[in-house]
Amino acid sequence: MGAITPKEDYTNIPHETFDAVIVGGGGSGMRASYQLAQAGLKVAVLTKVFPTRSHTVAAQGGIGASLGNMQEDNWHYHFYDTVKGSDWLGDQDAIEFMTREAPQVVYELEHLGMPFDRNADGTIYQRPFGGHSANYGEKAVPRACAAADRTGHALLHTLYQSNVKMGTQFFVEWIALDLIRNEAGDVLGVTAIDQETGKIAVFQAKATLFATGGAGRVYRASTNAYINTGDGLGMAARAGIPLQDMEFWQFHPTGVAGAGVLLTEGCRGEGAILRNDAGEPFMERYAPTLKDLAPRDFVSRSMDQEIKEGRGCGPKKDYILLDMTHLGAETIMKRLPSVFEIGKKFANVDITKEPIPVVPTIHYQMGGIPTNIHGQVVVPESRETEALVAHYNKDTDVYSTNAEGRNFTKPVKGFYAIGECSCVSVHGANRLGTNSLLDLVVFGKAAGEHIIDYVTKHHGDEYQPLPTTVLEQTIARIRQLDDSTSGENAQEVADAIRDIVQDHAGVFRTSALLEEGVKQILAIEPRVRNIHLKDKSKVFNTARIEALEVENLYEVAKATLISAAARKECRGAHTVVDFEESPDHAEYPYGRRDDEWMKHTLWFSSDNHLEYKPVRYKPLSVDAIPPKPRTF
Numbered sequence: 001m002g003a004i005t006p007k008e009d010y011t012n013i014p015h016e017t018f019d020a021v022i023v024g025g026g027g028s029g030m031r032a033s034y035q036l037a038q039a040g041l042k043v044a045v046l047t048k049v050f051p052t053r054s055h056t057v058a059a060q061g062g063i064g065a066s067l068g069n070m071q072e073d074n075w076h077y078h079f080y081d082t083v084k085g086s087d088w089l090g091d092q093d094a095i096e097f098m099t100r101e102a103p104q105v106v107y108e109l110e111h112l113g114m115p116f117d118r119n120a121d122g123t124i125y126q127r128p129f130g131g132h133s134a135n136y137g138e139k140a141v142p143r144a145c146a147a148a149d150r151t152g153h154a155l156l157h158t159l160y161q162s163n164v165k166m167g168t169q170f171f172v173e174w175i176a177l178d179l180i181r182n183e184a185g186d187v188l189g190v191t192a193i194d195q196e197t198g199k200i201a202v203f204q205a206k207a208t209l210f211a212t213g214g215a216g217r218v219y220r221a222s223t224n225a226y227i228n229t230g231d232g233l234g235m236a237a238r239a240g241i242p243l244q245d246m247e248f249w250q251f252h253p254t255g256v257a258g259a260g261v262l263l264t265e266g267c268r269g270e271g272a273i274l275r276n277d278a279g280e281p282f283m284e285r286y287a288p289t290l291k292d293l294a295p296r297d298f299v300s301r302s303m304d305q306e307i308k309e310g311r312g313c314g315p316k317k318d319y320i321l322l323d324m325t326h327l328g329a330e331t332i333m334k335r336l337p338s339v340f341e342i343g344k345k346f347a348n349v350d351i352t353k354e355p356i357p358v359v360p361t362i363h364y365q366m367g368g369i370p371t372n373i374h375g376q377v378v379v380p381e382s383r384e385t386e387a388l389v390a391h392y393n394k395d396t397d398v399y400s401t402n403a404e405g406r407n408f409t410k411p412v413k414g415f416y417a418i419g420e421c422s423c424v425s426v427h428g429a430n431r432l433g434t435n436s437l438l439d440l441v442v443f444g445k446a447a448g449e450h451i452i453d454y455v456t457k458h459h460g461d462e463y464q465p466l467p468t469t470v471l472e473q474t475i476a477r478i479r480q481l482d483d484s485t486s487g488e489n490a491q492e493v494a495d496a497i498r499d500i501v502q503d504h505a506g507v508f509r510t511s512a513l514l515e516e517g518v519k520q521i522l523a524i525e526p527r528v529r530n531i532h533l534k535d536k537s538k539v540f541n542t543a544r545i546e547a548l549e550v551e552n553l554y555e556v557a558k559a560t561l562i563s564a565a566a567r568k569e570c571r572g573a574h575t576v577v578d579f580e581e582s583p584d585h586a587e588y589p590y591g592r593r594d595d596e597w598m599k600h601t602l603w604f605s606s607d608n609h610l611e612y613k614p615v616r617y618k619p620l621s622v623d624a625i626p627p628k629p630r631t632f
Contacts, residue, residue: 035448059152062144086428198538234552255361375447429572
């Protein structure tokens with residue numbers, strides 16, 4: 001691999017070429033790389049950490065698919081639940097595609113050797129999960145295909161060994177820095193830095209796929225790994241790609257209080273109960289049918305409400321108790337062994353004998369880089385000249401916009417994104433548990449198939465010439481750090497960003513709080529540009545990496561707060577207290593405004609400009625699910 005130190009000229013430096021470069025070695029990245037390697041393409045996977053340490057490993061509860069092994073089920077029910085769970089911001093064509101493909105991709109994982117738990121008859125074990133139902137919301141259904149409470153771990157190891165078998169080339173502890181685009185806007189690869197040597201390099205490709213995961217570390221308290229700093233989002237935003245629906249962040253109901261470590265929804269799937277200070281199983285009041293298995297946004301708001309009204313637990317009444325004691329030690333050790341370990345290590349609690357303190361904790365971003373079902377990154381064909389008006393008429397079940405003749409989904413040639421960094425959108429305003437792992441493998445496979453077609457039919461052995469400025473931005477960023485003589489520590493700036501987002505974009509928001517958050521995050525930009533790197537060494541200089549990550553966190557923070565402040569309604573994970581149960585729209589719980597806000601947000605970094613695009617309301621082959629109040 002040709003590599004250069006920051007002050008050398010690119011013109012004298014060789015670089016390698018690939019059919020496809022994948023940035024990110026988690027579940028989605030490795031599902032795509034496996035697809036490409038099977039087809040004989042030359043593939044490079046750049047991964048920030050060793051692939052099996054990617055954040056997918058933290059997924060515990062299961063992968064959703066309507067196999068019907070435990071109870072009658074079909075993809076129509078899964079489709080309905082996902083649309084309803086999204087609070088009708090999900091695109092119904094993409095949701096149909098994902099839920100129809102779900103059984104097949106799970107069976108493919110099984111055939112690759114993924115060690116799912118088994119029923120007595122040898123079929124894959126499935127457990128209930130929040131928001132998943134049979135007969136269109138009538139009762140909970142076991143749909144989560146589980147490998148104990150280590151499903152993500154099993155998935156990653158299965159995909160990694162499959163890639164090793166196929167000869168996939170991994171570049172471990174390489175971090176992508178900037179996207180390479182030519183004057184036509186086509187994507188030609190990435191620049192990257194090797195953590196081991198501190199040198200940078202060019203990875204040129206016919207197709208570039210981002211599978212960089214989420215950006216949960218933009219919040220102070222998060223279930224996310226420390227590597228989840230929004231690298232793909234930052235690179236895309238700096239390259240002129242808009243970010244979609246970044247106001248929607250999922251708070252998982254059961255993060256360990258004071259630690260932020262995730263306790264899988266599988267706990268409640270196995271029968272765990274949330275209790276307030278009186279020991280009351282309070283979810284029965286909020287969701288009479290699904291109770292503790294209501295969707296995550298619904299449960300998190302209910303928990304927060306209990307705490308706000310003085311029914312929290314502990315000396316400060318600032319958490320809720322998750323009770324699993326009635327399940328019995330045998331069930332817990334068989335189905336939830338990791339949860340038992342987490343309880344001991346992070347809360348000093350034996351969950352077989354006493355409840356564990358939990359609070360809603362940031363977990364997942366529903367927004368990201370806009371894509372279609374093939375994983376292609378899509379953007380508006382031209383900048384908006386007339387504001388998008390989107391209107392749903394509940395009396396006629398007609399969704400209409402003024403967007404006729406406008407193209408919001410022009411593919412960016414050579415650029416793909418999948419997994420949490422992307423926004424298809426199958427999750428809309430709120431993701432259902434188990435749909436994340438499903439998203440990874442369905443669209444990892446779909447993107448792989450499309451890249452094979454794109455590379456073989458449209459490129460052959462040819463590569464587009466790189467622009468002469470290919471390394472300008474990357475070298476400028478690194479030189480700024482190397483030449484710095486004063487300024488702030490990167491972690492101080494990162495912590496300030498996290499504090500602003502945490503304090504202004506929580507479970508419950510207000511217009512005033514969001515507007516103040518926008519002011520504060522914009523005011524912090526000079527600090528982002530004035531980071532001082534004391535240690536100028538090259539070898540495994542983590543301080544340098546952290547400084548580069550701050551720029552990505554900042555892009556994510558701006559997108560989140562600006563998008564959230566502009567959305568004047570409550571929908572899914574975006575609950576603005578001002579608009580709850582608005583007198584003008586009392587028929588919708590939580591102040592959802594389908595007559596005005598049933599549309600996707602697009603945020604552009606260059607001028608913090610917002611545009612909107614329609615929700616894709618029509619599925620591929622079935623009738624649309626019309627919006628209605630969400631009750632559980």
